[in-house]
Amino acid sequence: MSSVYINSASCISVQDTLNENILQNLSPESSVQMLKAIEPNYKEFIPPAMIRRMSKTVKMSSVASHYALQEAGITQPDAIIVGTGMGCSQDSEKFLKNVIDNNEEFLTPTFFIQSTHNTVSGQIALALQCHAYNFTYVNTSSSLEFSLLDAQLQIKDGEAENILVGSTDEQTGRTMELYCLHNIIKKEKDLPADYLHSTTDGVIWGEGASFFVVGKNKTETSYAKLTDIRIINTLELNETQDFIQDFLKKNNLSDRDIDAVILGFSGAATSDVYYTEAMNIFPASALLYYKHLSGEFNTASGFSTFLACHILKEQQIPEVMMVNGNTKSEVKNILLYNHLAGHDHSLVLLERV
Structure with missing residues (x-):
């Protein structure tokens, strides 16, 4: 299979990955059950009226994708492909809460519309006015890999030259409670976590959004x-x-x-x-x-x-x-x-x- 080039890389994570000297400023954390992403000032990128209607994963992805496209010098990608495990779970929880609180009556559709997994790729396309191929992969921990594979196949087949590929997941309160009950997240008594020689199950849960522009040709900004x-x-x-x-x-x-x-x-x-x-x-x-x-x-x-x-x-x-x-x-x-x-x-x- 022919190769493609990763021509830009942007990430919002629990590290300060939007700033420079990323590799020099990495800081480990092993003493809390959940790690929150360091978020940028969204008002610099998204109109305030839109921010309050966006879930965290949509906001993180909007900014990360903006930086990725800017670094690659691309204004209109030939495709937008996003991988996510949980999608917009924040809006999913809000919609389900409304269902319960209102006895399944008089529901506003907004949270339901915004709770679908492809909301992220759709919002990015709307912001760019991009009418090209738009797809979302929901394959748990291999969601990004399926997205990259799709991009690789499209470039190999000559269907696209520059594709925006991303991955994103957010934390939400109720889901994290359920993860704790199901012992997916480490118990407090098992902290701090020993990542390399652990004798207990459960993990420290994180969140973030990573976006890349993969292209047919090597450029000055190419990473790999x-x-x-x-x-x-x-x-x-x-x-x-x-x-x-x-x-x-x-x-x-x-x-x-x-x-x-x-x-x-x-x-x-x-x-x-x-x-x-x-x-x-x-x-x-x-x-x-x-x-x-x-x-x-x-x-x-x-x-x-x-x-x-x-x-x-x-x-x-x-x-x-x-x-x-x-x-x-x-x-x-x-x-x-x-x-x-x-x-x-x-x-x-x-x-x-």
Whole structure:
């Protein structure tokens, strides 16, 4: 499969990722159950009358997509593709609360209209007056990867040259309460979380929005070449190494060709064993992790893709991300491996341009 180039990268996360010197200012957090995104001043980007009608995920995505398009020098993308796990859950909760409070009568449709998962891509298209291909993928932790795969296929087939691809998820009060009751989120007694050697289940939950412009041609702003993507829904632990090695073999690479591997250690003991298994393949690579910087959420891989782009462009690996002591004078190939609670495993291979 032919490659496409990631020509811009923008991210709103629990880190201050909209400012400069991103890799130097990363700060881990392991002592709270939920991490909130650092939000920009939305009034600089969105009319005040519209802000109050937008959920958090729509606002984050609007700003992140604005920065991504601006950096790539694109005013009208040939397509808009967004991946999300939970969509606009804030408006979903408001609509369901209205249903209960009003005994299913006299409901205003606004919250329902804005609660659909494709609200984000639709709002971005409306703001840009973009009538091109517009699609939303809802595939839990591989939502971004499916979006990138779609973009890659369209560019390969000559249907588009520059595509805006993004991922976004927000926290909402009731959903977080249910996650706590279901032990998806770590109990307070298990904090601070040990991301790499955890003996307890549950994660610290985060949120954020990451947007990229992927294009047919390399430009002055290019971060990386998107070489290949592989996604699988379920995987047995003893199949992990074959899953990764088959992917490398398909791309004519060995483990020694991979300079850095970014793993999604979340602090959940039961599912992190997949990452421990994967580490054994790469004795000479720099092994990195990132969810102590972003929290776990459906599209956390957007944050890791954003960091990988900066590592390739700036040719430096932040010490706060290192699992082992391996350092590289040059970072050419980065492999990203992610899953959520042991399901929806994805591999993304990025190459320096």
